[in-house]
Amino acid sequence: MTDTTNDRLTLQHRAYRPDDLDTVVALHERAFAVLAKSHYSPDRIAAHTALVRDPAYAEELARSHLRLAFERPGVLAATAGWIRVPGLAPGVPKTARIRKVFVDPRFARRGIARWMVSDTERRAWKQGCRAFIVRVTVNAVPLYEKLGYEATGDATMLTSTGADLPVVLMARTTPPAALAEEPKSLD
Numbered sequence: 001m002t003d004t005t006n007d008r009l010t011l012q013h014r015a016y017r018p019d020d021l022d023t024v025v026a027l028h029e030r031a032f033a034v035l036a037k038s039h040y041s042p043d044r045i046a047a048h049t050a051l052v053r054d055p056a057y058a059e060e061l062a063r064s065h066l067r068l069a070f071e072r073p074g075v076l077a078a079t080a081g082w083i084r085v086p087g088l089a090p091g092v093p094k095t096a097r098i099r100k101v102f103v104d105p106r107f108a109r110r111g112i113a114r115w116m117v118s119d120t121e122r123r124a125w126k127q128g129c130r131a132f133i134v135r136v137t138v139n140a141v142p143l144y145e146k147l148g149y150e151a152t153g154d155a156t157m158l159t160s161t162g163a164d165l166p167v168v169l170m171a172r173t174t175p176p177a178a179l180a181e182e183p184k185s186l187d
């Protein structure tokens with residue numbers, strides 16, 4: 001567990017464990033339903049709910065270097081993770097794909113996602129990744145623009161319901177932003 005002060009919030013964060021599954025799925029379902037409804041129709045929100053409830057999603061979480069941030073013990077505020085993917089371009093051999101960035105609507109717009117993505121990038125950077133890509137749902141594009149990502153194309157996130165989700169492909173090849181403080185890892 002790590003403590004870090006985030007404006008008015010003191011977040012505690014640690015690595016994901018398999019017994020976190022239900023809590024994480026509930027957060028992902030709720031965050032998208034509330035915070036993405038301005039950009040996605042109800043059938044697409046329902047498709048996202050089906051996606052996160054699918055057993056395959058649990059496998060994705062387990063291999064995504066996922067970190068959990070708690071507002072206080074037992075109150076999950078946010079998640080973020082990454083996986084290594086094939087190089088973005090020749091000469092940029094190690095690329096991290098940022099994923100599973102979700103913030104509890106009660107704690108939205110307080111800089112948590114910005115902090116979580118930067119922390120995730122720094123962890124991937126320590127593993128040798130020198131480029132970052134992300135498939136961004138349309139509602140989250142301003143977050144990644146603020147973090148210096150640029151759009152590289154459009155794509156579709158396929159879902160089991162057939163109500164597929166349009167997403168924006170974004171990338172950045174500059175180092176992660178410096179954090180206000182270097183978190184002390186206790187896990």
Ligand SMILES: CC(C)(COP(=O)(O)OP(=O)(O)OC[C@H]1O[C@@H](n2cnc3c(N)ncnc32)[C@H](O)[C@@H]1OP(=O)(O)O)[C@@H](O)C(=O)NCCC(=O)NCCS
Pocket residue numbers: 031032035036101102103104107108109110111112113114115135136137139140142143144146
């Ligand atoms: C997208 C999401 C992760 C942002 O989390 P957050 O903690 O509220 O974001 P932050 O407070 O760190 O915002 C950082 C910056 O991103 C931009 N931003 C974030 N949310 C925004 C919104 N709804 N509208 C416009 N800009 C937004 C702003 O520039 C913001 O800086 P500011 O508050 O100083 O203006 C959150 O809304 C969420 O969980 N959405 C549902 C799940 C999702 O879409 N995840 C992304 C999948 S790719």
